[in-house]
Amino acid sequence: MSNKVIYAIYNDDDILMDAVKKTRAAHHHIEEVFTPFPVHGLDKAMGLAPTRLAICAFIYGLCGLSFGTWMMNYIMIQDWPQDIGGKPSFSYIDNMPAFVPIMFEETVFFAAHLMVITFYMRSRLWPFKEAENPDVRTTDDHFLMEVAVNNNEEELVSFFEGTGAVEVKVIEKH
Amino acid sequence: MYTFSSKLKTFSFVLMAVGLLGIGYGFLTAPKDIQDVEKILAADAHGSHHEASGESEGAHAVSAEAKVKAEAEHAEHLTHVLHQLENKPWSALYVACIFFMLLSLGTLVFYGIQQVAQAGWSPVLFRVMQGITAYLPVGSVIFFIFLILCGLHFNHLFIWLDPEVVAHDKIIANKSGYLNFPFWIVRAAVFLAGWNAYRYFSRKNCLAQDESDDNSFYKKNFNISAMFLVFFIVSESIMSWDWIMSLDPHWSSTLFGWYVFASFFVSGITMIAMVTIYLKSRGYLENVNTSHIHDLAKFMFGISVFWTYLWFSQFMLIWYANIPEEITYFVMRIQVYNLPFFGAVVMNFLFPVLILINTDFKRITWILVMAGIVILLGHYIDFFNMIMPGTVGGSWFIGVSEIASVLFFLGLFIFVVFSALTKAPLLPKRNPYIEESKHFHY
Numbered sequence: 001m002s003n004k005v006i007y008a009i010y011n012d013d014d015i016l017m018d019a020v021k022k023t024r025a026a027h028h029h030i031e032e033v034f035t036p037f038p039v040h041g042l043d044k045a046m047g048l049a050p051t052r053l054a055i056c057a058f059i060y061g062l063c064g065l066s067f068g069t070w071m072m073n074y075i076m077i078q079d080w081p082q083d084i085g086g087k088p089s090f091s092y093i094d095n096m097p098a099f100v101p102i103m104f105e106e107t108v109f110f111a112a113h114l115m116v117i118t119f120y121m122r123s124r125l126w127p128f129k130e131a132e133n134p135d136v137r138t139t140d141d142h143f144l145m146e147v148a149v150n151n152n153e154e155e156l157v158s159f160f161e162g163t164g165a166v167e168v169k170v171i172e173k174h
Numbered sequence: 175m176y177t178f179s180s181k182l183k184t185f186s187f188v189l190m191a192v193g194l195l196g197i198g199y200g201f202l203t204a205p206k207d208i209q210d211v212e213k214i215l216a217a218d219a220h221g222s223h224h225e226a227s228g229e230s231e232g233a234h235a236v237s238a239e240a241k242v243k244a245e246a247e248h249a250e251h252l253t254h255v256l257h258q259l260e261n262k263p264w265s266a267l268y269v270a271c272i273f274f275m276l277l278s279l280g281t282l283v284f285y286g287i288q289q290v291a292q293a294g295w296s297p298v299l300f301r302v303m304q305g306i307t308a309y310l311p312v313g314s315v316i317f318f319i320f321l322i323l324c325g326l327h328f329n330h331l332f333i334w335l336d337p338e339v340v341a342h343d344k345i346i347a348n349k350s351g352y353l354n355f356p357f358w359i360v361r362a363a364v365f366l367a368g369w370n371a372y373r374y375f376s377r378k379n380c381l382a383q384d385e386s387d388d389n390s391f392y393k394k395n396f397n398i399s400a401m402f403l404v405f406f407i408v409s410e411s412i413m414s415w416d417w418i419m420s421l422d423p424h425w426s427s428t429l430f431g432w433y434v435f436a437s438f439f440v441s442g443i444t445m446i447a448m449v450t451i452y453l454k455s456r457g458y459l460e461n462v463n464t465s466h467i468h469d470l471a472k473f474m475f476g477i478s479v480f481w482t483y484l485w486f487s488q489f490m491l492i493w494y495a496n497i498p499e500e501i502t503y504f505v506m507r508i509q510v511y512n513l514p515f516f517g518a519v520v521m522n523f524l525f526p527v528l529i530l531i532n533t534d535f536k537r538i539t540w541i542l543v544m545a546g547i548v549i550l551l552g553h554y555i556d557f558f559n560m561i562m563p564g565t566v567g568g569s570w571f572i573g574v575s576e577i578a579s580v581l582f583f584l585g586l587f588i589f590v591v592f593s594a595l596t597k598a599p600l601l602p603k604r605n606p607y608i609e610e611s612k613h614f615h616y
Contacts (some may be wrong), residue, residue: 041615054533085494097490 007134008160009142009167012169013039016143019163025149026159031146034138056118057111064110068103079148128151134171142166176595182588184198186275187338189585196578200263204250207259208252211259213381219502238564254565254576257330258569264329265565266483270579271320272555273416274587276284276434279440281306282373283406289376289399293470294610298461306442307373309587312328314366321362321417325355331565344441346423353420361416365409372402387446388488410435418557421564433484436559439478440522441553442547446470449591451539451546458600471536472551475526482523507561509558511570514555521552554580578582 010016017039018052023030030046043051073092076082081089089095138144149156150156153170160168186443205211236498288296300368326333333339334346334353346353375414376395383391395455411431427433445472454467507515535541562570602608 058531085496087494087496097486097493100490123236 003173004153005171005173006147006149006153006156006160007167007169007171008145008147008163008165009135009137010145011142011166013143013163015145015164016145017042017045019145019160019165023145025049027149028156028159031148033146034133034135034143034144035135036139036143039143048051053115053118053122057115059116060156061107061111064107065103066100067110068106071097071106072102175598176453176592176600178592178596181458182592183269185598186585186588189588191580191585193578193580193582193585196574197263197267197582200573200575200578201265204263205256205259208249208256211252212255213327214259215255229466253257254492255569258566259563261331261376262569262573263575264573265562266329266378266579268320268331268565269554269557269561269576270583271313271317271440272561273310273554273580274583275317276438276557277441278309278313278587279305279369279446280435280438280440281446282310282369283403284446285376285444286372286399286402289395289401292396293605294465294607295614297602297605297607297611298459298614299416299446299450299466299470300602300605301595302453303446303594303597304377304380304447304598305591306445307377309372309590312371312586312590313583314370318362321359325359332420332423335422339351351422358416360410364504365413368405368409369402372398372405376402380605384602386604387607404524418560421561422503424499426486427488427500427503429484429488433481433488436477436481436484437556438557440481441550442471443473444549447474447542449552451543453595454598455539461601461612463615465614467539467542467615468533468536471530471542474542474545475530475536478522478526478530478549481553482519485519485523492568503563506567507559510557511563512534513578514559518552518559521548522556525596592604 008019010019013035016033016035019032020042023060024045024047032077033042033044033046036072076089076095077092083089084098087095087098092099131158134146135144143161147160148155149170157168190582205214281303285300285307288300313579321328323333327335330336332434334349335355340346340350352417377394379391379398383389383395412433414431415426418434419426447467449464450459450467455461489504495501526545527543529545530536557571558576601602605611
């Protein structure tokens with residue numbers, strides 16, 4: 001079994017989208033697509049499963065809300081009750097309006113930060129990690145589609161040249 | 175071209191007829207004098223205050239003087255309740271009237287924003303929006319007549335219109351340079367005329383663009399939309415003080431304009447979604463796909479959260495500062511209007527947020543219709559909360575007058591909107607962004 005892959009490089013996102021659709025229709029296996037910016041609808045065109053990140057965000061938000069509630073209750077009611085503006089902190093529910101901004105911010109804080117961490121973990125990214133980028137031009141203005149080769153190199157090369165690729169390379173992957 | 179189905183037309187006429195009957199009934203059965211009020215209160219008290227009255231009968235130590243004083247207070251109380259109950263059918267009419275009028279204004283603003291933003295996704299919905307804003311002229315005329323009737327003292331919704339009240343009230347007297355009938359009605363006339371003028375010319379240009387060879391009408395619409403939005407945001411703020419905040423003339427809130435705006439803006443967007451879904455279910459609007467619906471649902475979700483943000487900001491600042499002349503506004507609403515006050519938050523925030531936060535749900539028709547109905551009812555109640563405490567105070571209940579008023583204006587709204595939709599093709603075919611809009615896909 002060979003580890004050969006094809007790199008088809010495009011210089012326009014619309015051409016890339018058409019090429020991805022054609023490749024899928026021709027039943028070639030797309031390993032990965034590298035783009036300099038998010039291309040809308042690319043995930044659906046590639047047939048990727050819908051993301052579950054949103055569900056994580058919702059759960060993280062709920063955690064943040066709970067944490068904010070617990071924290072304000074501990075700080076303002078249990079540990080060190082104060083009388084602010086004639087509103088003595090004896091009961092959580094009576095002072096709740098004052099805590100809403102903090103509860104809201106904790107919700108946002110948890111959702112945002114945990115989402116970033118989740119996203120890094122899911123993308124297998126960490127500090128000082130070496131880039132997996134096959135071609136530096138995909139960080140500038142080129143789009144690259146990586147397709148697996150199964151003893152059909154000639155056929156694939158001519159196929160991708162027909163999809164408007166500016167460059168088609170066959171690479172031995174390690 | 176859309177044809178107004180006879181079923182829907184009949185339905186709208188039935189709503190109007192039932193509404194008119196109910197409104198008439200509400201006015202006829204409103205108490206005429208103190209005796210009527212006494213009967214109503216006695217009937218009310220029969221069940222709930224039985225124990226209390228028994229107790230006071232038992233207390234024989236009441237001196238004659240106190241008795242006279244109590245009777246005078248009782249008579250004063252009766253007059254007070256009489257005035258509130260006399261106001262009630264008027265207030266019910268006012269809430270429904272201003273709600274539907276502002277709802278179509280909210281749609282007009284959404285439409286104006288689409289024009290100014292040169293949005294590519296929405297042109298296929300322009301004719302739906304113009305259909306909804308067709309209610310604006312009708313609603314404005316009825317509303318303006320209502321304001322004139324207030325000025326002619328047919329009712330006492332705006333107590334500062336009563337010279338007797340102003341004479342004995344220093345706070346209102348200090349505001350009389352601004353709150354007086356001539357200035358107030360002129361402002362109303364200018365604002366209503368300005369909004370309707372934009373609606374008229376924008377519609378005209380949009381239709382002319384269909385037959386045009388270039389984009390000149392589109393560009394004209396861009397210009398007048400930009401001017402309209404500037405005029406709107408200033409006039410909207412003043413309008414909210416004039417028509418709603420001045421019902422509680424001692425109270426003021428600096429973000430009231432935004433708060434009212436958020437309420438009718440989300441109602442307008444929800445109405446666009448509802449009408450679009452209805453037309454689509456009847457086989458029209460073949461170019462509107464689930465992505466358009468999804469975007470409308472996102473706006474319903476987002477502006478609901480925006481409304482809540484303003485609702486809470488207004489509440490929290492006043493709650494925290496606890497200044498007597500400000501806090502009375504919320505004391506009244508929390509103690510006397512507890513259910514509608516917190517009910518509005520549940521209907522306008524908790525429910526839409528929990529149900530519309532899911533991406534997939536934003537494309538499911540029956541969920542959207544359900545969320546939309548709850549949002550529209552919730553914002554009617556929001557307007558109810560803004561208006562009723564200042565006009566009928568503690569004598570509120572949702573009775574025949576309130577329901578009938580909503581039914582009447584709903585019927586009128588359906589009739590006007592769907593009649594207007596038949597007047598022009600539902601696709602603005604020569605809009606420069608129409609191709610992008612047709613292929614909008616998310």
